[in-house]
Amino acid sequence: LMYCYRKPKTKRAKRFLEKREPKLNENTKNAMLIKGGNANLTVTEVLKDIYAVKKPFAVLYKRKNITRPFEDQTSLEFFSKKSDCSLFLFGSHNKKRPNNLIIGRMFDYRVLDMIELGVEKFVSLKDIKNSKCPEGTKPMLIFAGDVFDVNEEYRRLKSLLIDFFRGPTVPSIRLAGLEYVLHFTAVDGKIYMRSYKVLLKKSGCKIPRIELEEMGPSLDLVMRRTHLASDDLYKLSLKQPKGLKPKKKKNISHDVFGTTYGRIHMQKQDLSKLQTRKMKGLKKRPAEKSAEDGGATPKKSKSA
Secondary structure, X not given: OOOOOOOXXXXXXXXXXXXXXXXXXXXXXXXXXXXXXXXXXXXXXXHHHHHHHHOOXXXXXXXXXXXXXXXXXXXXXXXHHHHOOOEXXXXXXXXXXXXXXXXXXEEOOEXXXXXXXXXXEEEOOOOOOOOOOOOOOOOEEEXXXXXXXXXXXXXXXXXXHHHHHOOOOOOOOOHHHOOEEEEXXXXXXXXXXXXXXXXXXXXXXXXXXXXXXXXXXXXXXXXEEEEOOOHHHHHHHHOOOHHHOOOOOOOEEEOOOOOEEEOXXXXXXOHHHOOOOXXXXXXXXXXXXXXXXXXXXXXXXXXX
C-alpha cells in the first residue's frame, strides 16, 4: 500500500502533529475507556468511576462498541491512534463471562499485553458518602501479596496497573499532596482493589498522625484470560533512547550506601619544600644543617 503524506496547512494542524511526534520525555499516558456492545449497568458504573479516578488523562467512549479484543484487536488499535491513548480498559458482560473488564496497553499503537478480569463485587464512588479527592490527584500505589512478585502473570498485571494509575511524572512532592491511596491485594486467587483518602491528624509533633478513610471505588476481581507480549517485544518496549541514559563520569564510584567517591590524579609533590609553621621544636639543629651543607663543621661559639 502506498501512503501519501501531506504537509499541514494550518498552524493548529502543525501543533497537533508535533504533539504526537516521538520525544525523549514522552507525554503522560492517556487511557481510553470503552464500553462493549453488551455492557450492563455494573460495568458501565465501573468504567465511569475509573474515568473519574483517571481524569484528566482519560477518554470515556459513551457509545457501545461491538468488538472482542481477544479475537480482533483492530478496533482498539484504531481508537488508540485516533485518541492518542496508549492504555485502555474495555468493559463487557455476557453469560459466559459476566461483569468482564479487559485492561491493557499499546506499543506503537498495537496491543502489547492485556489481562481479562472479572468483577465479583463492586462498590461505587456514590455509595460511600464522604469527601473525595480533587480531580487529577496523583495516587500512591500499594501492592500486597507475594504472588505479585512470584507469578509471571501477576507480575505483568502489577506492571500494567502501575502504568495505568501512576499519573504524571513530577519533580517534587509536598506532604499535603499525598492524599490518595490505591491499594491492591492479591490473595487466594482474587485481587482486591481499594481506594482511600489520607487524613492528616494532629499528633503533638511535627510528623502528623495518618488515618485512611475509604473513598471508593472498591472492586473484588478475579483473573481470567491473559494476552502477554513475548519477552523480546516486552524488552523492546522498555528500551530507552540514548539521550535519556546518564553519561558515565570517569573516576567516580558509588558504594552500597550511596556515598560518592572520586579519584584525583596529581603530580608527585616534593614535601621537603612544604611551608610549615615556624615553631621552635621544628627548627633544624646545627648538626642537621651541616649535614645538608656537605659536612662543614659549625663555627665554635666565642668563649667569654
